[in-house]
Amino acid sequence: xxxxxxxxxxxxxxxxxxxxxxxxxxxxxxxxxxxxxxxxxxxxxxxxxxxxxxxxxxxxxxxxxxxxxxxxxxxxxxxxxxxxxxxxxxxxxxxxxxxxxxxxxxxxxxxxxxxxxxxxxxxxxxxxxxxxxxxxxxxxxxxxxxxxxxxxxxxxxxxxxxxxxxxxxxxxxxxxxxxxxxxxxxxxxxxxxxxxxxxxxxxxxxxxxxxxxxxxxxxxxxxxxxxxxxxxxxxxxxxxxxxxxxxxxxxxxxxxxxxxxxxxxxxxxxxxxxxxxxxxxxxxxxxxxxxxxxxxxxxxxxxxxxxxxxxxxxxxxxxxxxxxxxxxxxxxxxxxxxxxxxxxxxxxxxxxxxxxxxxxxxxxxxxxxxxxxxxxxxxxxxxxxxxxxxxxxxxxxxxxxxxxxxxxxxxxxxxxxxxxxxxxxxxxxxxxxxxxxxxxxxxxxxxxxxxxxxxxxxxxxxxxxxxxxxxxx
Numbered sequence: 001x002x003x004x005x006x007x008x009x010x011x012x013x014x015x016x017x018x019x020x021x022x023x024x025x026x027x028x029x030x031x032x033x034x035x036x037x038x039x040x041x042x043x044x045x046x047x048x049x050x051x052x053x054x055x056x057x058x059x060x061x062x063x064x065x066x067x068x069x070x071x072x073x074x075x076x077x078x079x080x081x082x083x084x085x086x087x088x089x090x091x092x093x094x095x096x097x098x099x100x101x102x103x104x105x106x107x108x109x110x111x112x113x114x115x116x117x118x119x120x121x122x123x124x125x126x127x128x129x130x131x132x133x134x135x136x137x138x139x140x141x142x143x144x145x146x147x148x149x150x151x152x153x154x155x156x157x158x159x160x161x162x163x164x165x166x167x168x169x170x171x172x173x174x175x176x177x178x179x180x181x182x183x184x185x186x187x188x189x190x191x192x193x194x195x196x197x198x199x200x201x202x203x204x205x206x207x208x209x210x211x212x213x214x215x216x217x218x219x220x221x222x223x224x225x226x227x228x229x230x231x232x233x234x235x236x237x238x239x240x241x242x243x244x245x246x247x248x249x250x251x252x253x254x255x256x257x258x259x260x261x262x263x264x265x266x267x268x269x270x271x272x273x274x275x276x277x278x279x280x281x282x283x284x285x286x287x288x289x290x291x292x293x294x295x296x297x298x299x300x301x302x303x304x305x306x307x308x309x310x311x312x313x314x315x316x317x318x319x320x321x322x323x324x325x326x327x328x329x330x331x332x333x334x335x336x337x338x339x340x341x342x343x344x345x346x347x348x349x350x351x352x353x354x355x356x357x358x359x360x361x362x363x364x365x366x367x368x369x370x371x372x373x374x375x376x377x378x379x380x381x382x383x384x385x386x387x388x389x390x391x392x393x394x395x396x397x398x399x400x401x402x403x404x405x406x407x408x409x410x411x412x413x414x415x416x417x418x419x420x421x422x423x424x425x426x427x428x429x430x431x432x433x434x435x436x437x438x439x440x441x442x443x444x445x446x447x448x449x450x451x452x453x454x455x456x457x458x459x460x461x462x463x464x465x466x467x468x469x470x471x472x473x
Contacts, residue, residue, distance in 0.1 A: 066397075068160075068378045074104035076368040081110040081120065082134035082358070086300075087326050087390060092134075095384045099375050105368050115437045117143050120363070124149060131369045134358045135181065137428040137436045138172055144361055145175040151362040153179040154370040160377035164397040168420035173359050181359030184376045185385075186394040186415060189240050189321035189354045189425060190344040193328070195306055196337065198225050198316035206342040210245075213345040214279060217286055220316040227286045229315035231302035232294035232450050235443020239427040239435065240354065241319065242446060244344045246273040247352035247423055259426045261471045265463035271456055276347055278453035288315040291451050303327035307339055319344070321356065322411055326390040355415075356425045357394065386412075434470035441466045 084092055089109065096107040110130050113119045117140045123129045129149070135141050144150040153161070158179055161170050165183070173181025192213075198204070202223035207213040217227035231237040247255045250269040257263045258270070284290040288305060289297060297305075303324055305314035308331050318324065328339045335341075343351045360376045362369045375381045379402075382393035386402040396416045403409045427435030427442055434441035442463060449459040 066378060066380050068375070068380050070099075070103050070371050070375060071367060072104055073368045073371060076105045076366070078105055078107045078132065078366075078368050078372060079110050079130040080107060080132045080134070080372070081112040081116070081123075081130040083112045083114045083116050083136060084134070085111070087330075088323075091385050091388045091391065094388065095376075095381050098381070098384050099372055102375075103368070103371060105371075107372070115432050116140060117432045118437075120144070120149065121147075124363075129363045131362070131364045131366060132372055133361050133363055134184070135361050136356075136358050137430075137432055138181075138359075138424065139428060139430050139432050139435060141173065141181045141359055141361060142175050143432060144363070145178075145180055149363050150175075150180045151365045151369075153182060153362070153373055157182060157370060157373040157377050160374055164377060164379060164395045166394070166396060166416075166419045168422065169357075169394045172357070172424065181361050182373050182377045183357045183359045183394055184381070185358040186392045187321045187323055187356040188392065188411065188415065189356050190244050190352050191321060191324070191341045192317055192319045192344060193303070193306065193324050193339055193341045194317045195313055195315075196340050197311060198223070198313065199340075201225075201311065202316070204316075206340075207345050208342075208351070210248075210276065210345045210347040217280070217283075217317070221286060225312065225316045226288045226314060227316050228280065229288045229297070229302040229306045229318040230294040230450070231297050231299035231318075231320070232291075232447060233296055233298045235438060235447055236427065236436070237299055237302070237320065238446035238450060239442055240321075240425070241277060242273060243354050243426045244319075244352045245277050245347050246270070246426075247354060248344070248347040248350060249273055249276060251348065252423060255423060255426065259429045261430075261467055265467055266460045270460055270463070273347075274449065274453075274456045274459055278449075278456065281450050281453040295447060295450060300327050300330075304331045307331040307333035322392055323390060329390075353422065354425055355422045356428060430467070431470040431473065433473065434467050441470060 080096060082089070082092065089111070093109050096109060099105065100107055112133070116133060116135060120129065120133055135144065141150070161179065161182065169183050170179070173179055173183055198220060202220050202225070204216050204219045207216045220227040246258070246269070249272060254263070254269050258265070258267070280286060281291065287294045299320065302318050303320070304327060306316070306318040307313065307328055325335055328335055333339050345351065360373055362373055379395050379398040382395045382398045383402040385391040386393060386398060387404060389404050389408065392412055392415055394415065400409045400413055403412055429435070430442070437443065445459055445462045445466060448462070449455070
């Protein structure tokens with residue numbers, strides 16, 4: 001994420017999204033945008049309800065009526081590593097605190113460096129791995145398994161997964177048919193947020209197609225405001241830009257092929273997508289600070305500068321997922337009033353929807369670690385964070401009333417309603433050396449492309465060389 005990291009994960013062995021109808025996914029994009037445009041996003045709510053007192057059978061039972069039973073773990077200690085910082089870290093700590101309350105275990109949050117797979121490698125080499133890691137790339141889940149770090153999910157957690165998750169989300173956590181990951185957090189990464197005052201002053205309208213999007217950018221520019229804020233210092237933001245353009249323009253089958261490296265990055269479809277993206281990146285005046293400024297702008301700052309500055313913010317629009325709402329609130333702007341959102345414009349026949357997510361993986365076998373996976377697979381754990389806002393759960397058993405407002409309830413309802421029909425973030429499906437490492441692979445090549453968007457062929461060649469090496473390794 002990455003301060004409010006969206007990066008999610010799908011990789012390798014169990015892709016469930018091929019050859020599926022995309023109408024439910026389109027509905028997700030439309031419903032999300034409509035809901036966010038019409039309602040304000042609150043941050044009400046608190047910790048999970050109830051005490052979860054230990055009962056006579058030696059288990060802690062959820063008072064919410066879910067029937068979840070967890071073992072008594074008094075005195076046992078767990079370390080949980082994640083790259084989350086800021087509000088995401090604080091909210092996840094409240095989830096862990098609820099687990100402590102119900103079991104008596106002591107859980108310590110371990111701030112992880114990005115890329116987390118390298119961080120875990122150093123911890124394991126030093127003989128001090130955390131018990132559980134939240135992995136924001138499916139490629140990282142597969143690497144953890146290939147490195148023999150990850151432990152299979154136990155029977156109780158599998159029972160929760162079967163009961164609470166669509167098969168697509170279950171399969172994303174599998175490697176060679178074995179369950180290793182529990183997806184706890186999801187994201188919709190196909191949204192463009194805009195400053196309503198800027199749009200009103202410019203007379204701009206929400207675009208539905210790429211051509212309309214570029215025309216809207218021109219309208220905002222003519223009004224005296226730079227159209228786009230791009231967090232180019234965080235390479236994952238640029239991969240998300242590419243993936244949305246590519247999915248919409250090349251289609252889901254090509255998307256799946258490129259994600260698996262079944263076609264090369266020198267394919268004509270990649271050339272077409274980079275050329276389209278270059279229509280925006282090549283207009284230096286359309287980017288806050290120009291390309292050089294964008295490359296020095298981290299994701300949180302890209303949101304902040306769009307929603308501060310009164311009538312003259314540094315930009316009128318910013319692209320990224322539902323998690324942008326956290327940063328909008330930190331900018332003291334109100335969703336539905338100061339900030340609204342529209343679906344990523346259709347570049348081809350359909351508007352794209354790209355998802356992401358974070359999976360819990362067990363690194364040290366223990367009763368407490370397996371209990372935590374079971375808890376994270378339950379609606380009880382999801383309810384704790386859902387009440388705090390800035391969170392989407394793929395858990396279909398979570399009561400939608402847990403979300404703090406109608407905006408997030410509608411987003412969650414659409415996400416769960418999509419079932420198995422979604423496309424997962426492509427870079428998160430790749431080996432982390434290619435799709436998830438700062439200063440390397442796809443992140444670095446797309447940063448170079450942002451600076452020189454005319455060199456499409458050079459970018460393709462670099463992407464293919466990096467991908468070929470990473471997939472081979």
